[in-house]
Amino acid sequence: MSRIGRGEIGRRGRAHLVAASVFLGVAGASAVAPQAVLAQTYRFSSVEVNGNQRVDASTILSYAGIGRGEAVSAARLNDAYQAIVDTGLFENVELVPRGGTLVINVTEYPTINVINFEGNSRIKDEDLAEIVQSRSRRVYSPSAAEADAAAIVAAYEQQGRLAASVMPKIIRRTDNRVDLVFEITEGAVVxxxxxxxxxxxxxxxxxxxxxxxxxxxxxxxxxxxxxxxxxxxxxxxxxxxxxxxxxxxxxxxxxxxxxxxxxxxxxxxxxxxxxxEGQQFRFGEITTVSDLAEVDPEEFQRAANIDAGQVYTPVAVENVIARMERLAIRQGLNFVRVEPRIVRNDRDLTLDVEFAVTRGPRMFVERIDIEGNATTLDRVIRRQFKTVEGDPFNPREIREAADRIRALGFFSETEVSAREGTASDQMIVDVNVEEQPTGSLSFGLSYSELDGPGAAVSFTESNFLGRGQYLSLRLDSSADDNTSRLVFAEPAFLGRDVRFKFSALYAETDEAYNSLYDTRMIEVSPALEFPLSEASRLELRYTFGESNVRNYSGESPIIQADSDRGALTYSKIGYTYSYDSRQTGLDPNRGVRLEFSQDFAGLGGDLEYIETTALMAAQTTAWNEEITLRAELEGGVLSMLGGDDSRVTDRYFLNGKIRGFEGNGLGPRDLTTTEDEALGGNMFAVARFEAQFPLGLPEEYGVSGGLFADFGSVWGLDSAGTVDDGFNLRSAVGFSVFWDTPIGPLRFNFSKAVIKEDYDEEQNFDLTISTRF
Known part of the structure; x- marks a missing residue:
């Protein structure tokens, strides 16, 4: 297999083209002045084309553009030569006048037989084949091969391999065919x-x-x-x-x-x-004005929830504009626009903002065109628009819709633009998307000091059947427990901003957390969730389930009574109110999250109770955002009704809610038993405080440190007997190491219980998946 030099090109080099000559033969010519030669003209009664195999002679003649019997100058012959060369079909071209005959000799470029890549390991052959424009069974072109080499180099540069080089070469085959080989030197990552x-x-x-x-x-x-x-x-x-x-x-x-x-x-x-950097500015005076008779500026001013002295941020201004424009729509005021007018005060470093409510241009949405969604249904994208065809055109709403489409996570690229429609007052909104994989299948192994080795299999699809629905199936298994969970969610139930969710759970434990009994739980729960305001939502749910305490081998009469009751069913309705003021965007650094939940059991089933839980969490930063401070307060009350006693499967144990103690390691215990068996409690309260800070390591390691202090207790039994079920405060302090790894954020906790009861079980170290505020 030999490689020829002709036609070889190198990266960053020009293609080597064989210089073609135009021979001008002049019969009877003698030594004449150059001007006489240049003035020579020709008339050809015939044209002879040689060397062509795939391209017809008539086609080549049409490229030359020389008519029979036409007076042709030497410059015109040169133009004809260049026109044939520019087609990119010929490796060599010669134009030779022979009396009244013009002879055109051509050598066609060969056909590409196969395309190979050599020396590549970081980028696969199939990926490189998508990059290059040259194709098998097409005519080989040195310029195209050079462009392909540059495209391959650019792909390596995107990976940081700036020293990559690509040399395209050809290998001659029979029948005027060549193999095109890209010899790649990948180089090291810079x-x-x-x-x-x-x-x-x-x-x-x-x-x-x-x-x-x-x-x-x-x-x-x-x-x-x-x-x-x-x-x-x-x-x-x-x-x-x-x-x-x-x-x-x-x-x-x-x-x-x-x-x-x-x-x-x-x-x-x-x-x-x-x-x-410049200087930091804060908000000064916030006012609202309008020259529209139907607009009450004072009413719109109440929507401007910006306080003077607050650090200036464009996000706050945009939020106020959005609120005011939504208020105008609720009042039936179309084409209203809110323009922020900012006055700069350099002396006190403040920015006065005047929101001017004005009448915008009368423009309408003619239609919304969606392209690029091969799997995702049009309606999934279309429902991200609060605007439909025929509505007034609002540029801000279009931008917000684009943000909502990107937030779906279904598309790698999203472009939303507007253009003039069939009339000057009509706008067409174009949506171009590029889909990306939305499903995952994962397998995992784990090890816990308490549960031993475990395995997990999960399947998740966030765009099920292209309908924008969420589907998740997870199976977890360890030495002490097995859990299966199915979750399905429809984000736009009945075409409205209502989220429908259905979950099913099957769980078994085998003397988990050092207990002496097994449990089994089966539960199904449909729910509806909808917004109450910009930052708050309400979930309504119904839950039906069965729980069982089995195979008890201990000595506690309280747990024995729970086991003797066998399998019990419960049917309950509940709600959760949530409020979240955390801002999304670039490094949100503060916010508050509130949750309040209640469940009422007794609509059938064997149990009657009211369960109430509450959570309040807050986060802020200090020392120029070097330190993140978090605080969480959480509590719950289980109130049994109808003379029922709570069971060990219903009560709280604070597992995962307070650090420094083992699972089932704190709270009321039956100290009359050999194992000091944990009983749990009907009430709990926990306060968690934490500071996270850098450790001085490079940021790319993803390692930071933290200090924490947890306080709390669990207490209260329906039939305590001789058990101490009073409120006994526990506390633990410790140091955490946060590590953002390729497999997920990990958290290493080193803790010490400082306030505890003698019978509590401590745990000085634990490794968990980090959950951030």
């Missing part, structure tokens, strides 16, 4: 060794690096792909920095320059952001 900032005063380099998509290289470089140098990501990071500072009141922030510099060994980059 990482970012250090990211530094110049001009930052309010926030540390560590905090700013945490906001960037680009990361520094470290020992986890094989797993962290964001530490490679990618030029396109730099532009994204510049915008991220601008948004970061703007959302914190720095309205004059600028990225003056970004300087990437290769190290001396040319194996890494040093990236420097030169920035100008």
């Amino acid at each position: 990482e970012i060794e250090r990211i530094s900032f110049v001009g930052n005063r309010a926030y540390s380099e560590r905090r700013l690096r945490r906001a960037l998509a680009t990361k520094q290289a470290g020992i986890l470089r094989r797993f962290v792909r964001s530490d490679t140098f990618i030029a396109d990501r730099i532009e994204f990071d510049k915008q991220v920095l601008a948004d970061f500072y703007s959302s914190r009141g720095y309205v004059d922030f600028q990225v003056l320059s970004v300087t990437p510099e290769l190290t001396r060994n040319r194996d890494a980059y040093l990236l420097t952001f030169n920035i100008r």
Whole structure:
């Protein structure tokens, strides 16, 4: 197998083209001045085409554009030659005048037999085949092959392999065919060794690096792909920095320059952001004005929930505009627009905002066109618009709809734009999406000090059958328990902003958490959830289930009584009110989350009770956002009705709610038994406080530390007997290590119980999946 030099091209090089000559033969010509030669004209009565195999002679003649008997100059012959060459079909072209005959000699480019890739391991052959434009059974073109080589290099550069090189070569075959081979040298990943900032005063380099998509290289470089140098990501990071500072009141922030510099060994980059922070501004006077007679400015002013002195953020202004425009729609005021007019006060570093309620242009939505959704149904995308065909056109609503479509997580690319329709007052909204996988099948192994080894299998699909529905099936198994759970959710029940959810649970335990009994629970629960306001929602649910305490081998008369009752059914209705003020977007750093739930059992079944639980959680940051502070208060009461006593399967044990104690490790116990068996309680209260802070390690490691203090207790039994079921405070303090790993966020807790009862069981270390506020 031999490779020829003719037609070979190299990366960054020009294709080697064989120079074709135009021979101008002039009968009887003698030594004449050059001007005489240039003035020579020709008339051809016939044209002879040689060397063509696939392209017809008439087609080649049409490319030349020379008519029979037409007077042709030397310049015109050169133009004809160039026109044939420009078709890209011929490797060599010659035009030779022979008296009254024009001879056109061509050598056609060969046909590509196969395309091969050599030397690649980081990008698969099938992925490279999608990148290149050359195809088998098509005519080989050196310029196209060179463009393909450049496209392959660009793909490697996106992976940070800036030293990658590609050499396209051809291997001659019979019948004027060639094999096109791309010889690839992938090169090493060029990482970012250090990211530094110049001009930052309010926030540390560590905090700013945490906001960037680009990361520094470290020992986890094989797993962290964001530490490679990618030029396109730099532009994204510049915008991220601008948004970061703007959302914190720095309205004059600028990225003056970004300087990437290769190290001396040319194996890494040093990236420097030169920035100008400016001053932090706060909100000044907030007012609302309008020249529309039907608008009451005072009523719209009440929708402006911005306090003077609050740090300025464009998000707060956008939220007020959205609230005012929704208020106008509720009042039947169409085409109303709210324009923020900002007055800058440099002396006291405040921004006065005047919201002007005005009449916008009379424009309507003619139609909404959706393209690119091969699996997802149109209605799933269309219901993200609060606007339908024929409604007044509101640019803000279109932008918000685009954000909702992106938030679905069904599409890798989403583009929403508007253009003029069939009339100047009609607008067409174009939605172009690119779908991405929305399902996952996962297998996992685990080990717990209490439960031993375990395994989990889960299937999740967030866009079931393209309907936007959620489906999840999870099976967990360990030495002490087996749990199966099915969840199905329809986010737009009956076409409205109502979420329908159905869940089913089957769980068995085998002396779990050091208990001396087995349990079995079967439960199904349909629910409806809908919004009450911008930040609050209400869930209504019905639950039917059966629980059983079996195979008791202990000595406690309280648990024995629970076991003797056998399998009991319960039928209950309940609700959960939730309020969430956390902001989404770039590094939300504060907010409050509230939940209040009640369940009423007794609509049939064997049990009657009222269960009430409440949760309040808050988060904020301190020290220029270097430290995150969290606080959570949680409590619950189980009130039995109809003379029933609570069972051990119904009571609280605080497992996972307070650190420093084993499962079933605190609360009322039957101390008359050999095992000091845990009984649980009908009431619990817990307060959790936590501070999370950096440990000084590079951000790409994803490791941070924390301190925590937990306080709480569980108490209260219906038939306590000699058991101490009073409120006895417990407390634990400790240190946490947070680690964002490729398999998920892990949390290592090292704790010490400081307030406890003698019979409580401590646990000084535990490893959990981290749950963030």
